[in-house]
Amino acid sequence: MNKLICHRLSAAICAALIALASPALAVDEELIILDWSGYEDPGFHQMYIEQHGDSPAFSPFGEEEEAFQKLRAGFKADVSHPCSQSVRKWYDAGLLDPLQTDKIAHWDDLNKGMVEAFKFGDSYYAMPADWGATAIAYRNDLVPEEDVQSLQVFVDPKYAGKTSIADNVDDAYALAFLATGVSDWNMATHEDLDRASAWLREAHKNVRDYWVDGTGLAQLMAPGEVVIAWAWNETPTTMNADGHPIGYNRETTEGSSTWFCGYVDLADGPNDEAKVYDFFNAWNDPGTVDYLVNAWGYGHGNATAMSMIGAEALESSYLTDITSVPLLFQGPLNYDLREAMIAEFEMIKAGF
């Protein structure tokens, strides 16, 4: 499970290191995947390897925005892997081709909520792939369990200088909306946003540092510098595996959140479309689902295959279905609100 070195938000550093280590790409006729560093793991596309004899070429990125700028600057790739919020922006920038869903195996098995989130106009633009939870991770040796039953613990002066929140606007506002009583941000108004921002401003006072990637957060929590964090489910799984006493509570009174990402077919991809779908289908394969959950601790968009996974495996990765409390699903958001969120979040982080 310690493969989680470079992740969804891992800093550009990681990508740079990997870029140095990766072989030259764009060999003729090889599918080019612009992906998060780490996702070149062959365990995710075994079927593709069986079909074509080799992995496609991967070009790694450490940050979605970096991938976006690269594509806008004319970088040619066939497939990429943005997360829910960015899909909309990429679509608006004309970077995406609509999916031919009939060519995608297990399409009907995919999580409906996620699939629909990627529907713009009449077409679908991303195939849900991986997802995870964002909730309270805490040092269960240093924080009593009753303290983490509510998200208000983030504004509790008792934990001043001992909390960490994700340095990413979606996770941060998921927390703030939940804490101020909004569990579906598509319903949020600008007044709701103002309240969420005000709450986040309070929470900022307790923040030791905003975490950028899982490793960084683990380094903050391991020595007890940070004892409460708004973290992905990978943090408790990897840290528990290393013997650290970390608890995870997705069922606070106010609830918790989930994020998800998808694979997209990039417009003007240089290679054969058929191979693009071979790659998608390899990802949707139940074998990949198994590997993603067990080896990486992430959930998969293939809901049917997920339900076949043993409850124990899901539980140990904190990926069980939650129905008792609100769950803020980080689906694509109206851009007007999101831009305001981004601007506010930067102000808050800078102390304004």
Next chain:
Amino acid sequence: MPDNDVAPQPIIQTVGVDKSFGDVQALRSISLEIEQGMFFTLVGPSGCGKTTLLRVMAGFEQPTTGHVIIDGKHVAGVPANKRPTNMVFQNYAVFPHLNVGDNIAYGLRSKKMAEDLIRRKVSEALEMVGLSGYEARPSHALSGGQRQRVALARALVLKPKVLLLDEPLSALDKKLREQMQSELRHLQRNVGITFILVTHDQEEALTMSDRIAVMFSGEIAQVDSPATLYQRPCSRAVAEFVGFMNFLDVRKLDTDSGRVEIEGLGTVEIGPRQAPGGFDGEIVAGVRPELFTILFDGEPTAERLCTGRITELQYFGDMTYYEAKLDGIDRTVTISMRNTSGREVLEVGAKARIGWSPESLLILS
């Protein structure tokens, strides 16, 4: 020259000073006494230790053994800034970031003198070296000779007991050098400060000094007045270094009677004054070029005569330098002749009668 009255007190004295840098022994038991008010010159070939000796006196180097006494006080361990000496460096060391006035005021400010007094002293010092009104001139806008004067004024303004000058003129062109030589000499007479000048130019040493010390490889070979040094050099090396000297082999020597047989000249009797270094070791006879005379018709004959043939000549207007091969031996000698009126200039190949006197001979080892 102070040769009457009571013996003046030496202003600076070195006693058995040795100095080595690792394996290099730069100074060997240097014992010198330099009297107050004297223009003293250290001369010697490159690397003989002149600068080192000066730096030992100034306090930049500590002697390995021996000691320095300045104005009656032992100065062992006294740093350069606490000694009553000042130095004019070979490259002048004019501070590039200060203007002329500030350069000269530097030492006075270090002594915390009042500013208006400093200003007066600076302008006096500039006047003394002929740079009146140069106070505001930036130091990079000075010629070589002007820098030299600034360095001099900067040291003299402090009224040191001893002024040490390390080849201050070597960087100047010939004309300026000659002018500065006489200026320096005048200045020294006017201020009455003891000057110790280092040079490797023996002519400079002869023309400027009251006394000269000749150094070879870390040792003092001779200390004397310029005339004595020229006329009675104590060794062949000194004689060679100061002025020009013809050397002839000594064929036979009888130390008891002082009779020597010299190649080409025959046998003469020598008094002890003519062998200042004694008679030991391998010895030669030396004759200065001006002590040979070419005898023209009608001129009075000399004490002793020999003959030869002119092989080369250099004509300087007032003087002519001849190279003459002496009959009977395989050696040429240099002869200088003043071109007094009516005296002709011989041509190469001409036969010459050469006159000399036994008193002009020196026996050197």
Next chain:
Amino acid sequence: MPWGRPRISPEAASGLVLISPTFIYALLLLATPIAAVVLLSFWTQDYLDLQRTLTLANYQKAWSEPIYQSLMLRSVKISLLVTVATVLIGFPIAYYIAFMVPPRHRPIWLFLITIPFWTSYLVRIFLWKVILGYGGVINGSLVGLGIIEEPLKFILYNQGAVVLTLSHAWLPFAILPIFVALNKIDRSLLEAAEDLGDGPVRRFLHITLPLAMPGIVAAAIIVFIPTIGDYVTPRLVGGPNGLMIANMIEVQFKKANNAPLGAALALSAMFVVTLISLLFLLAVRKYLRPNQ
């Protein structure tokens, strides 16, 4: 001067031919991007589209909104602190190498100074995190020695940590020019000062320091200009209050979809840096006169 004098002499023409490839290269690689950024800073961005009507709105924002003012001030403050720290620490080291180390050992020393450059800057930042961190070397030893009970939190994730990390990174850039200036000082000038009555302190203040000034000024400029735009260091060790203007520029170009504001901020930072550098040069100009 005669009227018919050609505008460009043959020598000048051949000189121009010689420098033109370099000039064109410099123009393409330096001037063009800057020109593009300048132009961009007068446009506006609406989500993904650039509006090309020229406006000063971005500059108004950049100079009037408290967040940008404060980030700019903070960046200037951090850079100045780094500059002062590197020069103050670099000077004694350079002095030691120039005056105490025997000449034949100097190349080794200079070489040793560059050793930190053998590792990537990121690795060095992470090393500082390890040293300063909550469970890091300093806290570990202090707690181990019983000097403190709880690890100190104020040594990492703040502006001080940024200053420290940047100073360490830029120290060699300060040492080298100061060393060169000190090494160039004619030793006889120092002896002359001593000879004229100076003790070590006065000599240092009146001769060594003024003559080393060009090196000190170069060091200050070399350190000040780039550090103000540093963005990795504040991001990794700065914590919530240690962010600098470059981090905000990055945000504008990327997440915030406001490249024009980013451009205006970048140019404003450039302007501030230039202005401060010029004022500094003006203040110390009397030490920069040509020596000879």
